[in-house]
Amino acid sequence: MSVLAVTEHRRGDLRDISLEIITAGRELADELGEELNLVVIGGDVDGFAEDCNRDGVDTIYTVDEGEEFNHGVYTQAIEQLHAELEPTALLAPNSVNGLDYAPAVAESLDLPLVTDAVALEGGQPVEVTREQYGGKVETTYDVDADQYAVTIRSAEWPVAEDAGDAAIESFEADIDYDAIGATVNGFEEVAGGDVDxxxxxxxxxxxxxxxxxxxxxxxxxxxxxxxxxxxxxxxxxxxxxxxxxxxxxxxxxxxxxxxxxxxxxxxxxxxxxxxxxxxxxxxxxxxxxxxxxxxxxxxxxxxxxxxxxxxxxxxxxxxxxx
CATH class of the missing domain: 3.40.50.1220 (TPP-binding domain)
Incomplete structure (x- = not known):
């Protein structure tokens, strides 16, 4: 058994949440006594895998399908990897992309899903804390299931900094492109003003x-x-x-x-x-x-x-x- 965390990249850059989710995943894996595995889907998978090779990660799986995020590719790849690894916890970023595929994967695999987690406490049941009412109230959910999915809020865990020696393995997902209802033709930056x-x-x-x-x-x-x-x-x-x-x-x-x-x-x-x-x-x-x-x-x-x-x-x- 293991904790499986999904990394995130955009336009050729690994996002900070990918390194934060390593910290969250490693803490949870330690409490459960399990391994921490990552999956990198699309883009420069080998480069991203090296960037994510931090202390505490056991194995990084790469899925070399496409360049940018695609709902159908991500859902199929994660479902197939999940079936092979049978992880206790599936962690995903609480981002636009993460909230796109995580509910679909959870529905397909019949997993309970808690979104926007700000704290995790491993055990049976696992305790997932999230904020409500604009952050005025913290609520802790007991997820009493053998397998579950959680999306992680950014900036709640520190980035994993120390280099690791994780194994990097290619995962050959069998993507059914005929079943994908949308394709990515390009990326257009939404007008956001003069600075980021x-x-x-x-x-x-x-x-x-x-x-x-x-x-x-x-x-x-x-x-x-x-x-x-x-x-x-x-x-x-x-x-x-x-x-x-x-x-x-x-x-x-x-x-x-x-x-x-x-x-x-x-x-x-x-x-x-x-x-x-x-x-x-x-x-x-x-x-x-x-x-x-x-x-x-x-x-x-x-x-x-x-x-x-x-x-x-x-x-x-x-x-x-x-």
Whole structure:
């Protein structure tokens, strides 16, 4: 028996969730006393397999079918590999792709499925924790089944970093292309604005504390001085002060920068869900009891209009008049 985790790639790049799911899978496999196996489907399967060859992975199976994600290919390949390995747990990313094929596979294989897991506790039954009501409530489900499927939320587990020595094996899936109702003809990037905040190393993020749109140039100057990217919490986007592609949070984007500077952000659970994976979190807020300080590595309890100009000067910029 084993834990089988499905990796994910897009447009030639392995996604971070592929390395996070290794950590989640290894922890679960250890608790169950089982092996951890991965499957890479489509694209540069050999290259992706090497990228996923991290400590704790026992075997990586490659399915060399197609370049980009295809529902029919993934469902058939996973179902056939599952039939051969008979894993206790099937783990998939809680992503657009993962939520496309995981329910179909679970239905086909008659597996109970829990989506958007933020914690797993191995055993019989396995305990799967997920958040509800915008992150205000955590619910733990006891999945009393010999085999089950779970989708894993990104940024909840650290990426697996240490190199491994897993065996890499080609799995020859028998794909029935006549049964596939859709094919991928190309990839078109949805218009999302001028930047992708998920790729930023440093984010300067602004919340309600900025008070009005006319004060935005202050944090924009700080971002420029730091060589950072500007992002925000939902109220700033709802007010129309920044475009949707700049929003961090449950209803925005999940980011994992090296440094996240939260300015005038209280730290509501919906926002924290999108940025708690940052390596270093710095918060600036006048309220010493703001929830953001519960997860911040460094905090400045002061007026942002006093602190930000000093930071701009420290890093060689020139604070604008606001």
């Amino acid at each position: 905040i998920t790729e930023a190393d440093v984010l300067v993020s602004i919340g309600r504390g900025i008070e009005e749109e006319e004060n935005l140039p202050l944090v924009e100057e700080l971002a420029d001085a730091l060589g950072a990217t500007l992002s925000s919490s939902r109220p700033i986007v709802d007010n129309g002060w920044l475009p949707k592609n700049r929003q961090v949070g449950q209803s925005g984007k999940v980011v994992e920068p090296d440094v996240y500077i939260a300015i005038g952000i209280s730290g509501a659970v919906q926002h924290v869900a999108g940025m708690k994976g940052a390596d270093t979190i710095i918060a600036i807020n006048t309220d010493p009891n703001a929830p953001i300080y519960d997860i911040a590595d460094y905090g400045i309890v002061d007026d942002l209009f006093e602190v930000v100009p000093q930071l701009i000067e420290e890093f060689g910029g020139e604070a604008p008049d606001v």
